Amino acid sequence: MTTIAETIKADLISAIDNDKLVLPTLPEAALQVREIAESEDSAINDLVKVISTDTALSARLIRVCNSPLFRGSRPIENLNMAVSRLGMQYTSSLAMGLVMEQMFQATSDMIDKRLRATWQTSTEIAGVCHVLAKEYTTLKPDQATLAGLIHLIGVLPILRYVEDREIQVSSIMLDNLVDELHPSLGMLILQKWDFPKELQKVPFEYGNLKREVPTADYADLVMVANLQRAAGTDHPWGDVDFRAIPAFDRLGLDPEINLNDEEDLNAQMEAAMALLK
Numbered sequence: 001m002t003t004i005a006e007t008i009k010a011d012l013i014s015a016i017d018n019d020k021l022v023l024p025t026l027p028e029a030a031l032q033v034r035e036i037a038e039s040e041d042s043a044i045n046d047l048v049k050v051i052s053t054d055t056a057l058s059a060r061l062i063r064v065c066n067s068p069l070f071r072g073s074r075p076i077e078n079l080n081m082a083v084s085r086l087g088m089q090y091t092s093s094l095a096m097g098l099v100m101e102q103m104f105q106a107t108s109d110m111i112d113k114r115l116r117a118t119w120q121t122s123t124e125i126a127g128v129c130h131v132l133a134k135e136y137t138t139l140k141p142d143q144a145t146l147a148g149l150i151h152l153i154g155v156l157p158i159l160r161y162v163e164d165r166e167i168q169v170s171s172i173m174l175d176n177l178v179d180e181l182h183p184s185l186g187m188l189i190l191q192k193w194d195f196p197k198e199l200q201k202v203p204f205e206y207g208n209l210k211r212e213v214p215t216a217d218y219a220d221l222v223m224v225a226n227l228q229r230a231a232g233t234d235h236p237w238g239d240v241d242f243r244a245i246p247a248f249d250r251l252g253l254d255p256e257i258n259l260n261d262e263e264d265l266n267a268q269m270e271a272a273m274a275l276l277k
């Protein structure tokens with residue numbers, strides 16, 4: 001007898017193979033922000049104009065600038081000052097990440113809780129990635145933050161599918177389904193959204209603990225952030241021996257270090273996570 005989970009899985013895989021799966025679309029504001037940031041003719045004023053139409057986003061960016069992570073000698077009072085301080089690239093990555101939050105909501109209680117929990121995890125990982133990139137690597141902190149925010153994006157179409165069809169499925173079955181399918185779905189979504197190649201592969205590769213690549217990349221950062229978060233918990237990665245993970249070496253990170261015990265780093269990570277919440 002076929003289980004509900006197997007049926008859902010078969011349906012999803014068939015929809016993917018036939019290009020019939022409805023993938024989430026990047027919010028319009030995020031598309032506009034990215035377009036301006038990537039155009040050589042754009043000025044800071046163009047970015048300010050687009051962002052200022054979203055008052056909540058504007059307020060959050062100003063708050064980000066006045067946070068311990070970015071605080072300068074004088075307080076930031078308006079969006080123009082905020083974008084000038086952060087720079088166009090960082091502003092666009094952060095704005096894209098923040099507008100994505102609205103996608104992680106649903107009408108049914110069970111799915112809504114899961115989506116919000118997924119976003120919560122994503123923001124925590126993004127905060128750790130930001131600090132690791134800034135303190136230990138030459139990778140860009142803005143891209144590292146974005147990598148953390150999008151590494152679970154493949155969860156969205158699975159939960160939407162279950163919600164739209166009002167399928168009753170146990171929590172454990174749903175967990176297994178998500179674990180199995182979200183990496184390849186995440187990669188598909190980021191390809192569709194035309195994200196940079198180095199970010200497209202993050203959802204698919206961050207879970208491969210033995211991966212070998214020539215140099216440290218954003219998938220390494222997301223992997224290490226997840227390992228640090230899982231350490232000592234009952235998560236399957238809770239008792240992984242960090243010394244056996246090549247990503248630590250590539251990132252120049254001591255596998256014996258517990259980031260939570262490093263007061264300065266911990267304060268920075270808390271600050272980075274707070275920005276995204």
